[in-house]
Amino acid sequence: MAKYTKNIEIDLRSFLRPSRVVWALRVHTAARLACSVHALTLSVKWNWTEGESTDGGVVVLGLRLCGAVWAGAALQPSTAAQPPHAPAPPLLLRYVLQEGDSIAWERSAEVPLYADESRAAPVLVARAPLAPHYEPDAAALHALALFIAAHD
Template sequence: MSGSPFIKGDYQIKECGGGWWSCVCECEARDVCRAAPAVHGHLARAARNARGLALTVSDEWQMLWSGPTTMDSYVKEFGIRARAALARLDTKQPAADYMPTEVDLRSFLRPSRVIWALRAHTAARLNCNIHALTLSVKWNWNEGESTQSGIVVRGVRLSGAQWAGSALAPCTAAAPPHAPAPPLLLRYVLQESDNELVWERSVEVPVYNNEARESIVFSARAPLVQHFEPDLATLHAIALFIAAND
């Protein structure tokens, strides 16, 4: 982190251009710019004093970015997001109506920004109120399939169920507590639109910001396999969460 421009007192974030995605990039960078000096300053003081780092993260850090509670994990995860924010700033300014077709949610301090940007972008494209839109989710998006008007999100894990190729199924007794989730294609569509996916049997799956399920980023309705009733699926506390970086 010592070489990051975000820790320099005179660093100025350049304008990212117009459009909702540019807004995401700039806001992410500003959040990193606020948090990086606090994180770097603490690490530098600890190094000068030749003391071991505290086992838990200070409240000051968590107020700037709510990350892992152990020091080494926090610094690693924050560093990855800081580098991603800088890389987005260094890319060529996109057109005002630009939205990416695929993102890894593990590279954002606040992944909810991506979801809100997609919603606002869709509302502007359709010339409608954002409250007239509902989120449509296609599970298990495959390479080569269309992403028109949507974003494929990666970096999430699934707990309380397993993906059985085309729907959610109960976990086996020997299954791990969570597993990688398939890629999700997110689209905002007009409510009651013919484009909205409808399944005979489904459940609303919350997507949390981390494994501790501290806050919900969005919800993704998912199909269920035959004989897996929605009430039973709810008892399994099925959830997605944004994973830590490997």
């Protein structure tokens, strides 16, 4: 018998405290794996597309990106001609068991996700791939960030 999995998409704009949604995912994963919540680490897949498995995770929508744009399969520096905020692609969030010393990818950057544009309330930190010409130091200078967009 085939296992049926439904894609779970969550628009974070519809929650008063989106950090609780992320925490609930962590708690649910810990219960499913019968481990401590502290044994888990967040895995983020950028640019999730319909049809890809969401096994054990959720797809989050309603995000905007500052300091860069998503193009192809990586973050690229935004230009002065572009708006200050760009739409972010759907992110697949999953909690997975930590594997000893986690290795940071050389061509990536940590991108904090905030509850709103003011950057006052952090929700999580997502590691994102960088385009070959976008150096991690330059990405840090651009103050990359995601935030939950206001409802239109």
